[in-house]
Amino acid sequence: MNQERRKMNKPFARLSMICLVMGMPSLCAAANAPAQEEIVCIRCHSGQPGRLGEPVKLWRDSIHAANGVLCNDCHGGDPKDAVNAMSPARGFLGAPKEADIPAFCGRCHVGVMKDYLQSAHGRRLGNGGPTCVSCHSNHLVVKASLDIINEKNCTQCHSYEQARAIKEAMQQTEGLIVSIGGDIDAFKGEGVDTDKLEKGLFSVRNRFHTMFHDVDVEKVKQESTQINSELNKLADALGKIAEQRNKRKLAGGVVVGGALIAALLFYLLRKTYD
Amino acid sequence: MRFLKSVYNWCEVRLGIKELVEKELTGYLLPRNINFWYSMGSILLFIFIMQVATGILLLIYYVPDADKAFGSVTTIMNRVQFGWFIRLCHAIGSSMMVLFVLLHMLSVLFMGSYKSPRELNWLSGFILFNLVLATCLTGYLLPWSQLSFWATTVATNSVGAIPYIGQFLVEFLRGGKLVGAPTLGRFFALHVAVIPILIAAVVGLHLFFLERIGVSTPPFGLDKTSNRWQGEAFRYDNHPGGIPFFPNYLLQDMTSIAVYFALFAAVLFFSPYIFFPKDAFVQANPFQTPAHIKPEWYFLANYQTLKLFPNEFVGLSIQGAAMTFLALLPFIDRGREKHPLKRPLFTACSIVGILIFIALMVWGHYS
Numbered sequence: 001m002n003q004e005r006r007k008m009n010k011p012f013a014r015l016s017m018i019c020l021v022m023g024m025p026s027l028c029a030a031a032n033a034p035a036q037e038e039i040v041c042i043r044c045h046s047g048q049p050g051r052l053g054e055p056v057k058l059w060r061d062s063i064h065a066a067n068g069v070l071c072n073d074c075h076g077g078d079p080k081d082a083v084n085a086m087s088p089a090r091g092f093l094g095a096p097k098e099a100d101i102p103a104f105c106g107r108c109h110v111g112v113m114k115d116y117l118q119s120a121h122g123r124r125l126g127n128g129g130p131t132c133v134s135c136h137s138n139h140l141v142v143k144a145s146l147d148i149i150n151e152k153n154c155t156q157c158h159s160y161e162q163a164r165a166i167k168e169a170m171q172q173t174e175g176l177i178v179s180i181g182g183d184i185d186a187f188k189g190e191g192v193d194t195d196k197l198e199k200g201l202f203s204v205r206n207r208f209h210t211m212f213h214d215v216d217v218e219k220v221k222q223e224s225t226q227i228n229s230e231l232n233k234l235a236d237a238l239g240k241i242a243e244q245r246n247k248r249k250l251a252g253g254v255v256v257g258g259a260l261i262a263a264l265l266f267y268l269l270r271k272t273y274d
Numbered sequence: 275m276r277f278l279k280s281v282y283n284w285c286e287v288r289l290g291i292k293e294l295v296e297k298e299l300t301g302y303l304l305p306r307n308i309n310f311w312y313s314m315g316s317i318l319l320f321i322f323i324m325q326v327a328t329g330i331l332l333l334i335y336y337v338p339d340a341d342k343a344f345g346s347v348t349t350i351m352n353r354v355q356f357g358w359f360i361r362l363c364h365a366i367g368s369s370m371m372v373l374f375v376l377l378h379m380l381s382v383l384f385m386g387s388y389k390s391p392r393e394l395n396w397l398s399g400f401i402l403f404n405l406v407l408a409t410c411l412t413g414y415l416l417p418w419s420q421l422s423f424w425a426t427t428v429a430t431n432s433v434g435a436i437p438y439i440g441q442f443l444v445e446f447l448r449g450g451k452l453v454g455a456p457t458l459g460r461f462f463a464l465h466v467a468v469i470p471i472l473i474a475a476v477v478g479l480h481l482f483f484l485e486r487i488g489v490s491t492p493p494f495g496l497d498k499t500s501n502r503w504q505g506e507a508f509r510y511d512n513h514p515g516g517i518p519f520f521p522n523y524l525l526q527d528m529t530s531i532a533v534y535f536a537l538f539a540a541v542l543f544f545s546p547y548i549f550f551p552k553d554a555f556v557q558a559n560p561f562q563t564p565a566h567i568k569p570e571w572y573f574l575a576n577y578q579t580l581k582l583f584p585n586e587f588v589g590l591s592i593q594g595a596a597m598t599f600l601a602l603l604p605f606i607d608r609g610r611e612k613h614p615l616k617r618p619l620f621t622a623c624s625i626v627g628i629l630i631f632i633a634l635m636v637w638g639h640y641s
Contacts, residue, residue, distance in 0.1 A: 189552040193352040252543020256536050263532035270525035274517075 039079035041071040058139035074104070101131040111210065119213040130157060144209060146174045162215065169221045170211065176231040177205055183238045192241060197234060204230050299520035303513045307495040308523065311381035313530035314374060320531050321371045322477065326470060328364040336416070338462040340455040343418035344557040362546045368410050369549050370538055372572045375403050383603075383624060386612030387490040389501050391509075393604040395487065398480040400601045405473045410570065412465040415458060421551060423558035424567045426461070427453045435586035452560070487511055493613035500610040568639065575631050578638035 046056040059065050064073075072079040077092035079085065086092045096104040102125060106113025116122040121130050135153050136142070146167055154163040180201055188194045208227050211220050285291055304312075335354055337346040350357035379399065382388050388396035415426045430447045434440040449456025488511030493499040503509065517523060541548070549571075553564050569577050576593055583589035599606070607620065614621045 188555060189550075190547055191348075191351045191358070191550070191555045193348050249543055252539060255539040255543065259532050259536035259539055263529050263536065266525050266529040266532055270522060270529065273522050273525065 039070055039072065040082040040085050041075075041077070041079055044082060044085075045071075055139040058137075062139060062141045063143045064141050073108075098131060099126045101133055105132045111206070112213070115210050115213040120215045121213060128157075144212065146170055148212075162217065165217045166215065166220050169217065169224050170208075173208055173224045173227050173231065176228060176235070177201070177208065180231060180234050180238065181205075183235075183242075187238070187241055197237060200230075200234050204234070295520075299524075300518050302519040303516035304489050304519055304523050305491040305513045306516050307492050308489070308517065308526075309492055309494065310526060310530055311385070312489070312492070312523075313527045314378035314381060316527040317530055317534045318371065318374050318378060319477070320534070321367055321374060322473065325364060325367050325371065328360050328367065329466065329470075331360045332364055333466065338416070338458060340418060340458050340558075343416065343458060347417045347419075359542075362542050366538065366542050366546060366549060368413060369571065370534075370541075371406055372410060374534070375406050376572075379403065380628070384614045384621070385490070385492050385494075386501070386614075386617075387492075388604045389607070389610075389612060390505060390604065391487055391503050392483070392490060395480065395483045396604045397601065398476055398483060402473065402476050402480060404597075405469055405476060407572070409465060409469040409473065410572070412461040412469065414570065415453075415461045416465060417554070418458065418558045419554050420556040420558055420562075420564055421553040421567070423453060423560065424553075424564055425569055426457065428567055429569070429573075430457075432580065432586065432590065435590050437587065454560075489513070493616075499613040499616060501612060571635065571639070574636075574638035575634035578634040578641060581638075581641065 042056055045053055047053065055071075059071070064070075070079060071077075075093055075095070076090070077085045077087065078090040081090070084090050086094075093104075102113050102116055102122065116132070117125070123129070125131065134156065135148050136144070142148070149163050149167045151160045154160045184194045184197050184201060188198075204227055208224075211223055214220055282291070332350065335346055335350045335357065337343055347361070350361050352358070354360075382396065382399070411426075411429065415422045430444055430453065433447060434444045436443060445451060447457070447460070448454070449460050490511065491513070503511070551568070553567075568574070579593055580586060580589040583592070609617060609620075611617045
């Protein structure tokens with residue numbers, strides 16, 4: 001019986017093989033790439049209601065999620081073993097106490113922690129002063145930008161006046177950084193080697209970010225002026241690339257025009273022979 | 275002048291140039307109602323020559339090593355004089371080649387030029403179509419970008435759905451369990467040596483068939499549009515009173531090539547990045563899977579078809595069956611009529627087929 005079935009299936013199998021071999025070059029396509037395997041923390045907490053499930057929802061929209069920083073990267077534990085995921089023996093740290101928050105975040109953000117601890121904010125740590133999460137939030141951590149300096153955040157502790165002055169001094173620099181970053185990204189997406197420019201911007205941005213925890217208005221103004229001049233050099237380099245692109249387009253216009261004129265001449269010549 | 279004349283005479287008595295020119299150029303007559311669709315082949319030949327020329331220039335700086343390939347392409351694009359131009363010509367040229375192969379096939383389909391005795395012309399053309407797709411697929415990996423790495427991973431994975439030999443084929447193509455340096459070596463050899471030689475050989479065969487059988491008569495502007503060949507004996511399809519290939523139709527070819535070049539240059543200079551998503555300029559990282567991997571536009575219909583079927587083997591079989599049907603079309607469609615309006619069933623089915631292909635492509639792009 002099985003032998004008969006095998007015999008019956010042979011022509012079909014052969015036909016299928018022929019079809020597949022002939023269609024081989026068209027096999028390029030396929031389904032979506034496999035999604036990144038979810039760690040047990042997310043699998044378990046995302047289904048839980050209230051404060052146990054909330055962190056996952058918030059984290060999904062955070063800069064940490066965008067950069068692949070997972071729960072265990074901050075809270076420790078074993079993200080592959082559901083039973084022992086929260087075992088201290090596997091390095092689980094849980095949530096830090098308020099005074100320990102800067103050190104908790106500072107394991108990765110070393111320079112920022114130093115800036116914070118030297119600032120007026122950091123000097124009041126443990127005495128009612130703000131910690132990292134007061135401004136940056138804990139799970140919905142957003143990309144550090146001037147938007148964090150706002151009336152709602154600052155008036156949790158003090159008036160907004162001084163913060164407003166600092167924000168205004170930094171606004172132009174921030175705008176330049178965002179615009180240059182966008183231009184670099186756009187050129188990178190067109191195959192331009194932006195490595196040097198990216199490194200330059202990275203270094204300037206980091207210097208600028210060290211000022212984020214400073215509350216001395218005059219110092220911030222001076223530093224911003226210096227940073228702006230460095231940013232202008234990067235903007236000039238980008239301008240040269242844009243100029244080169246425009247020249248290419250101009251040359252392209254000449255080539256396209258030339259080809260169309262040649263086509264017209266060939267066409268007219270053919271008509272004379274007809 | 276006298277020297278040139280004596281060189282010509284020297285060649286003439288040995289090669290019979292005058293007779294050759296008369297036979298193949300001025301005396302080579304084509305149907306009077308020939309149209310511009312007949313110049314698609316010349317455009318394709320022009321594109322193929324451009325691809326070979328730019329490919330050779332790229333080889334000067336390209337390094338087929340997984341650690342250096344991306345860097346070498348970045349160097350070509352940024353530091354080599356006119357490297358960007360050569361690379362864009364090659365990359366955009368590949369898409370143009372697929373586009374014009376499709377247009378050539380469509381014109382042959384609608385004008386019934388595949389019908390007997392031109393089955394071999396059609397089959398050799400179909401093989402060329404597959405070789406062009408194969409050269410595009412193998413060339414896609416060479417820049418060693420995120421796009422090329424993951425698209426190749428997904429493409430080679432699909433072969434695994436073939437029963438019994440699937441896994442063996444995957445490893446054979448990749449040169450290992452995963453896409454890596456051995457895959458790059460294999461694809462490089464296929465792309466720069468094996469496939470171009472095969473394409474050149476099959477192009478030669480395609481032209482040989484054309485030379486032996488003669489150019490088909492377009493079905494437009496004639497009262498009688500059915501196939502004249504009865505299958506009784508070999509017969510060269512001559513066209514007495516037709517237009518000479520040289521200079522008349524060669525000028526039509528030149529017109530079409532110039533128009534094509536204008537289109538190609540417009541894409542190259544004004545919008546070259548329609549063929550390059552952002553991941554095309556990020557170095558391959560085997561540990562970071564991009565969110566969505568989409569193949570090139572000409573594989574989008576296949577991609578979407580595979581997604582429509584829960585079983586990958588079924589999806590592959592359907593595509594294989596469609597390709598087999600297309601290859602064997604001259605043996606299946608034995609009707610004598612060539613005019614598309616006088617064979618409405620064929621025309622309607624072809625239009626529906628094209629619309630489905632385009633719809634799957636658009637769906638694949640936006641899905």
